[in-house]
Amino acid sequence: MAGSRLVVEKLSVGFGGLLALDGVSMSVARGEIVGVIGPNGAGKTTLFNVICGFVRPDAGSLTYCGVPLWRHRPHDLTRLGIARTLQGVGLCTGLTVLENVMLGAQPTLRSDIGSSFFGLWRSSREERLVAARGLEVLDQLGAADYARHLPSALPYAIQKRTALGRVLMAEPKLLLLDEPASGLSNDEMDELATLIRSLKDDMGVLLVEHHMDLVMSVCDRLVVLNFGQVIADGTRESVRANPEVATAYLGDEVHESAGKQGTSDGA
């Protein structure tokens, strides 16, 4: 797996008596967009939280770019080249849109606290450069007009773009998107799909999403979770054709066969 960005092997996480993840194995390659789908409570967000270091796994391993990822903490991620968006927007309400985006570049900044205290050239020049790059990213996302606004007063779609801008500032090698399309209109979702596809050149993208339209149009590969276990892993077509997936998740779309199998555990 030379080009692999992330390899997850036999990952298990339990909360009390509940196994949130049960022997999950999956991978994301460079230039690949992998969608993680599954019903609510299937373990998608827990998988993200383990990758991000918010939750320690009980068993299993993570390998990032060929190196084991072990006992990392959330603030180590951007330095490693992993960026994540949060469900909802996860923006800092007291920072302007531009400042929120500039936050993404935080770990690359080198000016020390001394030069910041004394307002030295080193610190202020770096600030100007970061601000300029933040504006570029916002421009690319079509949100440059809102740079000086506080996010809470802006349309939801702009807030989502700001959150996306922040992760792009970090120039990640592995991008984790947690429900990027929630709350977006169809048009906005199309724009998002185009954007995500345009990103993937050098990045591995892992996408958790409920909107099947977006998942089906964007992802190269799908991993389906149910009750903490991987029940399918493959191309869009193979996953769509998988009866187990249909039962667990896409039951509505293949009404006849789902009815016969008679399980309704997809809530």
Added chain:
Amino acid sequence: MLRHLLFATFGAGIMYLVTSNISLFDNYQVGQIASFVVVLAGLSLLTGVNGQISLGHGAFMAVGAYTTALLMTHTQWNFILELLSAVGAAGVAGLLIGIPATRLKGPYLAGMTLLFALALPPIADKWPNTFGGDQGLTMTTPNAPGTLSPQEWLAWIQIGGALIVLVLLANLLHSRYGRTLRAVRDDEIAASLAGINVARTKVLAFVISAGCAGLAGAFLGLSTGVVNTGAFPLTLSIQLLAAMVLGGTGSLIGMVWGGILLVYLPQWSTSLSGHFNLGSGVSAYLATIIFGAVLIVAMIAAPNGIQGGLRWAWRRLPGSGSGVGGSGSSAAPGAPTPVLTDE
């Protein structure tokens, strides 16, 4: 940055005119205001910008004051060095309090810092030989140069110190550290995902804030000429917090209002109680009562403090831009308008 320096120079010019045209006692009070501005600016950074509350800043001031006083008693160090030691010692105290504080929030953090404010003064009482007991330790200001009166000279040291602190903090708030501090205040999870070490940032805020308090403590000790355990009671810590809120949480320049209130409110309340012939039992607490009352009124009328109210009024002026000059940061949470042009 240049803008902050220009602003400070302007402030220094005004203060020069003020101090040379007022009485010696007024000079003493202006110096006290400047001292309070130093501690309030640090508190504003901690609470307003970083979102951590502290009821223990009076104790950090005591650490600074005793450090300088002990150095003055036992060594012949340079005066500036003695003041910087106050900053350093209080900063270390801030480190010790700040590390456990990263795990606490809101009322629990308030409780822990409150405990610190309560627990520190008895330590000085316990070793009267070292800390001077009730009499305390004397603090002396170096001789004034030329024909300057000692009061004016001390006021100048304090004003100069306050301006330097304001410029340094304003620079910091406009750097990447300012952004980091505010991000941690707003959303710790988002901040950590952006690569910010949340715990380290919170400790840093505590150290800087405590360092400012230490300098302010040394300054106030110089004003009274003596430092003893009675000089930094718990009510001081609470009044500091109230004055910070009244000045405008998160603002630096608003702390001037806070300092003015801290110095003049007790004085007004004393003359008030004398006017109405109130008993000594009442008059002793009148300042604190008035402080509380003013705080409640301000929370209803101007939740962003005096500086926030002024900023709001300034934006309402016809034909004015929305930015206010000076080193005030625009980080007050819940600022009335969403557009921020003040960089």
